[in-house]
Amino acid sequence: MAASICVVGGGVVGMMSAVNIAESLPSADVTVLADAFTPDTTSDVAAGFCFPHCLGDTPGHLVRVCSRWFGETVDHLLSVYKSPAAADAGVSMLTGYLMSATTDTLNVAGRERTFGLRPMSAAELRVCGKTGGSGITFTTLLAEGGRLLPWLMDTFKATGGQLVRRKIMSLSELYDEFDVLVNCTGIGANQLVRDETVQPVRGQLIMVSRHRHRHRHRHRHRQRHRHASQTAINHVTLGGTEQEGNWNLSPVETDRERIWEGCVRLVPSLKGARVIADRVGLRPCRPTVRLERETGVQQGTTTPQIVHNYGHGGAGVSLSWGCALDTVQLVKDCVHDISCWRQT
Numbered sequence: 001m002a003a004s005i006c007v008v009g010g011g012v013v014g015m016m017s018a019v020n021i022a023e024s025l026p027s028a029d030v031t032v033l034a035d036a037f038t039p040d041t042t043s044d045v046a047a048g049f050c051f052p053h054c055l056g057d058t059p060g061h062l063v064r065v066c067s068r069w070f071g072e073t074v075d076h077l078l079s080v081y082k083s084p085a086a087a088d089a090g091v092s093m094l095t096g097y098l099m100s101a102t103t104d105t106l107n108v109a110g111r112e113r114t115f116g117l118r119p120m121s122a123a124e125l126r127v128c129g130k131t132g133g134s135g136i137t138f139t140t141l142l143a144e145g146g147r148l149l150p151w152l153m154d155t156f157k158a159t160g161g162q163l164v165r166r167k168i169m170s171l172s173e174l175y176d177e178f179d180v181l182v183n184c185t186g187i188g189a190n191q192l193v194r195d196e197t198v199q200p201v202r203g204q205l206i207m208v209s210r211h212r213h214r215h216r217h218r219h220r221h222r223q224r225h226r227h228a229s230q231t232a233i234n235h236v237t238l239g240g241t242e243q244e245g246n247w248n249l250s251p252v253e254t255d256r257e258r259i260w261e262g263c264v265r266l267v268p269s270l271k272g273a274r275v276i277a278d279r280v281g282l283r284p285c286r287p288t289v290r291l292e293r294e295t296g297v298q299q300g301t302t303t304p305q306i307v308h309n310y311g312h313g314g315a316g317v318s319l320s321w322g323c324a325l326d327t328v329q330l331v332k333d334c335v336h337d338i339s340c341w342r343q344t
Helices: 012-024 060-081 121-129 145-158 186-192 251-266 268-272 318-342
Strands: 003-009 029-034 091-100 115-119 134-143 163-167 181-182 200-208 216-220 222-228 235-239 275-285 290-295 307-310
Touching: 003 012, 003 163, 012 145, 012 181, 012 200, 012 318, 060 091, 121 290, 134 216, 145 163, 145 318, 186 275, 186 307, 200 251, 235 251, 235 268, 251 268, 290 318, 307 318
Parallel strands: 003 029, 003 181, 029 163, 091 216, 181 307
Antiparallel strands: 091 134, 115 134, 200 235, 200 275, 216 222, 222 235, 290 307
């Protein structure tokens, strides 16, 4: 009997996991179940600049694991970038500038997997309107959620996978329907599995017409962040906010004004750009990423096997493929154990 596997969550972490599972276990029946798919996920709001960000208070040994996940994701996206699928997948390369009012910009996680990272010169800082502080410049991959997710969904469906739009209040609703559940619900894990360590860090963005902007600029000052990121196709993303514990999914005008003024100050040529949309997303932050196997509470004759993969903060895109690889191995372990139980 083929194993039935359900990935819960339709964002980039869920879809990367689903593609990996479907390709690694071709005999399994794989379903992605979510209450929202693109263009209505948090991943659609993300700028998609590959660089680990907003990962809570991840301890040192787990930082190394996150660095591995990031490296594996970079390797995968680089292979997509070099393929004919790059445009459809929304994957490109982008040079960025990260500036700070202090001198700590070189001490950033994931720097070893970027390309050409170096300190910004005084002349470069002046061009960006900075007379003090520090900055780094580097090139990395950009994966535009609005294109990456449809491409992943098409890739998944090509394996025979099923997409189901459905809202559930508890994983236990699925215990009788599937052998293995893969929980990739992001901020939804707060309610779905009662994990109160998962808290939102609210991000508000403005999407504007492409104009003449070709680089990503980011300035850090007293926990306020401003960035302008050229996406792969036709717009620039202006941001942003990092508001811990804020569940508001509606744009706030005062945030919008601060974002606009800060980004135009950073990149004056954006002043004439046409506004396309205001977007808000909730980064699913917790002290550490949760990627582990769990055996659920038995109900009747059903003992559910669950793999959790959530809590990626602002690094969902950046860690997605690496986490998916580990998720697949845990799912394989579940399927193997289920097969053994059925034979006894």
